[in-house]
Amino acid sequence: MIQKQDILRRGPWTWEIPASHRSDMRVPVRLFADERLLEDALGDASLEQAVNASTLPGLVSHVTVMPDVHQGYGFPIGGVAATLLPDGIISPGAIGYDINCGVRLLASRVPIAKAQPHLRTLASALYANCPSGVGVKGSVPLTTKELDRVCREGARWAKRSGYAQEGDLEATEEDGAIDGADPESVSARAKERGRPQLGTLGAGNHFIEVDVVDQIFHKDAARAMGLEEGCLVIQIHCGSRGFGHQVCSDYVHDFHGAAARYGIRLPDRELVCAPLSSPEGGRYQAAMGSAANYAFANRQILAHHVRRSFEQALGGKGSDTGLHQVYDIAHNMGKVEVHQVDGRPTRVCVHRKGATRAFGPGFEGLPPRYRPLGQPVLVPGSMGTASWVLLGTAGSMELSFGSTCHGAGRRMSRHQAKRTVRGDRLRQQLEEAGIIVIAGSLPGLAEEAPKAYKDVDAVVEVVSQVGIAAKVARLRPVAVIKG
Amino acid sequence: MPGGGFEEIEHTADWALRVHGTDLADLCRQAATGMLQLAGAEPADGPTRVESLVFTEADAEGVLVRWLEEVLYGLEVRRVVPVAMRLRSHGEVRLEGDMTLAPLARLEKAIKAVTFHALKVTPTKNGCEATIVFDV
Numbered sequence: 001m002i003q004k005q006d007i008l009r010r011g012p013w014t015w016e017i018p019a020s021h022r023s024d025m026r027v028p029v030r031l032f033a034d035e036r037l038l039e040d041a042l043g044d045a046s047l048e049q050a051v052n053a054s055t056l057p058g059l060v061s062h063v064t065v066m067p068d069v070h071q072g073y074g075f076p077i078g079g080v081a082a083t084l085l086p087d088g089i090i091s092p093g094a095i096g097y098d099i100n101c102g103v104r105l106l107a108s109r110v111p112i113a114k115a116q117p118h119l120r121t122l123a124s125a126l127y128a129n130c131p132s133g134v135g136v137k138g139s140v141p142l143t144t145k146e147l148d149r150v151c152r153e154g155a156r157w158a159k160r161s162g163y164a165q166e167g168d169l170e171a172t173e174e175d176g177a178i179d180g181a182d183p184e185s186v187s188a189r190a191k192e193r194g195r196p197q198l199g200t201l202g203a204g205n206h207f208i209e210v211d212v213v214d215q216i217f218h219k220d221a222a223r224a225m226g227l228e229e230g231c232l233v234i235q236i237h238c239g240s241r242g243f244g245h246q247v248c249s250d251y252v253h254d255f256h257g258a259a260a261r262y263g264i265r266l267p268d269r270e271l272v273c274a275p276l277s278s279p280e281g282g283r284y285q286a287a288m289g290s291a292a293n294y295a296f297a298n299r300q301i302l303a304h305h306v307r308r309s310f311e312q313a314l315g316g317k318g319s320d321t322g323l324h325q326v327y328d329i330a331h332n333m334g335k336v337e338v339h340q341v342d343g344r345p346t347r348v349c350v351h352r353k354g355a356t357r358a359f360g361p362g363f364e365g366l367p368p369r370y371r372p373l374g375q376p377v378l379v380p381g382s383m384g385t386a387s388w389v390l391l392g393t394a395g396s397m398e399l400s401f402g403s404t405c406h407g408a409g410r411r412m413s414r415h416q417a418k419r420t421v422r423g424d425r426l427r428q429q430l431e432e433a434g435i436i437v438i439a440g441s442l443p444g445l446a447e448e449a450p451k452a453y454k455d456v457d458a459v460v461e462v463v464s465q466v467g468i469a470a471k472v473a474r475l476r477p478v479a480v481i482k483g
Numbered sequence: 484m485p486g487g488g489f490e491e492i493e494h495t496a497d498w499a500l501r502v503h504g505t506d507l508a509d510l511c512r513q514a515a516t517g518m519l520q521l522a523g524a525e526p527a528d529g530p531t532r533v534e535s536l537v538f539t540e541a542d543a544e545g546v547l548v549r550w551l552e553e554v555l556y557g558l559e560v561r562r563v564v565p566v567a568m569r570l571r572s573h574g575e576v577r578l579e580g581d582m583t584l585a586p587l588a589r590l591e592k593a594i595k596a597v598t599f600h601a602l603k604v605t606p607t608k609n610g611c612e613a614t615i616v617f618d619v
Contacts, residue, residue, distance in 0.1 A: 044495045071495040073600035073616045097596040097618045134593045135559065192560055203593045204619055242559055245595040245618075249552060252599060256541065269544070269599035413493040414619070441591060443523075 002047040007031070007038075013466045016062075017051060024055045024267065031065040032400075032466045040411050040454055044071040046078070052267045053081055058088020058275075060341045060348055064400045066355050067462040068409030068454060072096075074270025077354035077410075080403045083276065085336065085347040089264065090281050091273035092255065092288070094351040095334045097248040099288055100295035101239030102173075102330040103378040104303055105389065106323040107225065108232045108310070112212045112478065114319050115232050119210070122313035123436045123479040126208050129305040129312075131200040132483035133440035138199035140301060147195050151183035154293030155328075158300035165307075165325075168300065170367045172328040173357065176296040178335075181289030186243075187250050190287075194243025194294060199301035203440065203483035205448055206238040208306065209380070211387060211475035221391055221472045224369045225326045225376060233475060234310070234323065235387060236302050237380055239332065244291035251284045276336075276349055285334070292333060299328055326389070327376035331356045331406035339401050350401045358392030358404035358469050377469055379460060382408045382453035383437075383445075383482070384430050387475040388460045395467030404469040408456035417452040418443060436479040445482060489517030498594070498617045505610035507543050507572035508580070511550045514615055515568060518551055521617070523591025524564045531566065535581040543575040543604035547613060550578055551597040562587040575604070594619055 008016045010030070015038060017029040029050045033041060041047055046069045053075050054063045060082050069078030074093040083089050115122070131138055140161075142150070150157045155176025158164050169176045183191075201208060211233050216222045227233065240247075258274035258281075259266060266272065274280040307323050314321045334351045341348065350357075359366070359375040366375055377390040385408065396402050412420075423442025426449050430437050439445040463469040489502040500517045504510030536553065540546045557563045563584040570580035595618040604613045 046495075073497060073598040073618060077496055093598075093600075097598075134590045135562070135587075189556065193556075204595075242595075249596050253545075253549075256545070268601060270601075272599070410496045413495055414498060415491050415493055444592060 002042065002051065004042060013462050017047065022051055025051060027054050027059045028062045029054050029065060030062045032462055032468065033067045034458060034462055037067045037454065037458060037462060041069050046071050046076045049074065049076040050079055052271060053079055053094060055267055056081065056083065056089055056091060056271060056273060057264055058083040060084050064403060066405040067459045068405045068407055070410045072353065074268050075353050078405065079353050080355045080401055081351045082339065082348040082401045085349065086277035087275055088349060089273035090276050090284060090334055090349055091271055091351065092248045092251040092284060093270040093272065094353055095288065096332040096353045097245045098239035098332055099244035099247060099291035100330045101332040102295065102299065102328060103380055104236040104299045104328040105326040105378050106234045106303060106306060107227055107326050108321065108323050109228060110232045110314055110319040110321060111230050112232060114317065115314060118313050118317060119479055120436055122210060122309060123438050123481060125309035125312045126306065126481045127438045129309045130208055130302055130481065132202065132481065134203045134483065136200050136483065137196040140199045142195050142198060144191055144195065147191055148183040150198065150297045151181050151186065151290035151293055153177055154296035155300040158297045163301045163304040168303065168325045171325040172296060173330055176300065178289040178292045180286060181293050182286035183290050185283045185286035186247060186290050190243050190246035190250060193246045194241060197241040197243065198298055200241060201238050201302060201483050202241055203444060206483060208481040209235045209477050210479040211235065211477050213473050214386065214476040215474040217471035217473060218391065221373050224373060225389065225472065226324050227389065227473050234306050235378065235380055236299050236306065238298060238302065240291040240295035241298065243294045247287045247291045251287065254280060288334060292330065327378060329356055329378055337402065350403065352403055354406050355403045356406045357402055358396040359402045360392050360394040360397050377404055379405060379456065380407050381456035382450045383448050383480055384433065384435055384450045384477060385456055388456065389472040389475065390460065390469040391472055393467055393470050396469060399466065400468045404463045405459050408453040408459060410452055411454050412452040414447040417447045417449050421446040421449040421451065435477050439482040448482065489513050491521065492614065494616060497619050499614060501612065501614045503607065503610065503612045507546060507575060507604065507611060508570035508578060510604065510611055510613060511547055511578060512568045512570055514547060514551055515554045515565065518554065518594065518617065519564065521592065522558065522594055523589065524558055524587060525589040526564045526566050526585035527588030529586045531583050531585045533581050533583050537579040539577045541576065544599060544602045546576065546578050547604060548597050548599060555594055555597065557584065558587060558590055592619065
């Protein structure tokens with residue numbers, strides 16, 4: 001385990017494990033945290049995993065660790081690593097099984113005061129219309145050929161099929177479709193798992209949440225995003241379902257052979273990888289792109305069902321119930337981007353696992369209304385606590401390969417949460433606090449208890465102070481739907 | 484767990500099981516039993532069927548992961564749960580045998596994947612052991 005004495009303080013919120021800490025490290029590990037969050041990170045294997053990640057071939061600069069970091073498998077959740085093209089590696093385990101797990105935010109002009117009497121109806125409509133839970137099937141019948149189109153076109157496929165509104169795609173990372181996706185690189189088994197699940201939320205930590213804009217910190221950005229204090233917004237958090245899980249599993253197996261062929265030695269088998277320029281690396285990128293596009297389409301279909309639910313519950317009640325998309329962003333992804341390395345623009349593959357892209361002002365890929373401000377960043381908190389809307393900054397481009405935090409980050413194991421929290425009691429406590437909860441599984445609810453997570457406000461304070469994101473708005477939950 | 488068995492151990496985000504077996508085949512059987520318990524998988528009344536299996540992988544860890552993935556696939560896609568497992572291992576690279584599969588009545592938790600994270604099948608005086616982390 002990494003000890004506090006192994007870590008150097010580089011600034012008020014910046015800590016570093018130098019590359020000299022272990023002989024196989026290629027770059028240092030840099031952590032952004034306050035004292036409390038640092039203690040949390042030291043409390044599990046997060047930093048050991050970050051040190052393991054720092055041994056991957058082709059890394060540049062440093063491995064970044066976000067304040068919401070927690071132990072994962074192989075690569076820590078809340079980790080960012082950039083590898084040089086063409087000879088650096090790509091690692092499926094450093095992206096995660098839930099490829100393009102991400103968050104979408106829809107905003108309304110419905111004031112909470114007007115919506116309050118109808119919130120339970122809204123929550124019930126969301127639960128009824130958005131398929132959720134373990135083993136649930138979606139309502140989108142797909143042939144294998146049609147699934148291949150989803151893989152290539154992502155949210156564009158969803159728009160063509162009537163699930164998107166004008167403006168949705170441009171308010172989605174990569175306009176909702178990753179270039180280079182190729183379903184030929186995806187196994188039959190992944191397609192079999194993914195075909196019935198399109199348009200489903202799933203279970204675990206995935207959710208749909210109705211929030212109120214509680215406080216605005218950046219008026220211009222909030223205006224550009226259509227966020228109004230006291231009005232309802234809705235978050236959708238999910239990913240590529242069994243399709244992405246199988247793609248990752250398949251390539252973790254395949255890459256064991258590849259790592260041996262390319263003479264890559266690893267401290268943890270879950271970090272298996274292949275050179276970006278190799279045939280194996282190319283196939284994984286094409287498959288990962290397919291899973292990412294599946295996830296974009298999945299969240300787009302769920303957004304359609306959210307809009308239907310909103311209209312069913314609040315339509316004709318005297319408010320404009322139109323929901324516009326603020327943004328949709330991935331937090332498990334590997335992407336080829338250009339960043340400054342040693343003062344030169346350099347093409348790198350940025351692995352973000354439990355970390356959000358946070359590009360600063362001027363990024364061409366943003367809709368015109370966001371371009372002067374920076375990219376919207378969506379940071380869901382734990383169930384029952386605040387969530388945040390942030391902006392990417394010039395600082396994130398300098399310090400963290402255009403990345404920032406992705407959530408609150410767990411501090412308690414699921415096992416411990418189940419031992420100390422009862423799902424029915426938790427639901428009652430949340431209801432007493434004014435938060436409606438509809439959940440398919442009470443033990444599952446207990447595992448996601450707020451006390452199992454870090455303080456999201458503290459996490460956001462760190463990224464704000466470090467300068468890798470800027471605060472726009474704080475959201476307060478009023479209804480949560482979980483599988 | 485003098486011979487075989489499993490116990491859940493702490494992991495911040497995911498699930499982890501420490502599993503003991505008298506040999507690799509028993510380890511695989513115990514691991515599947517533990518995974519099914521974690522997932523809350525319950526068989527339904529109804530006709531069962533027996534299916535045979537053979538896996539050859541590069542090493543014991545590969546065999547263990549591949550076997551558990553096969554059980555997961557049965558739960559998620561085929562909606563079947565093994566109610567009996569008769570497995571034999573040949574060295575560290577081959578697993579064969581058969582499973583009696585029942586229709587799945589209930590699945591409480593979703594497991595996304597079986598990982599290789601820090602996975603090592605190590606010999607013990609009673610057989611072997613491994614710690615498996617599941618992504619959930």
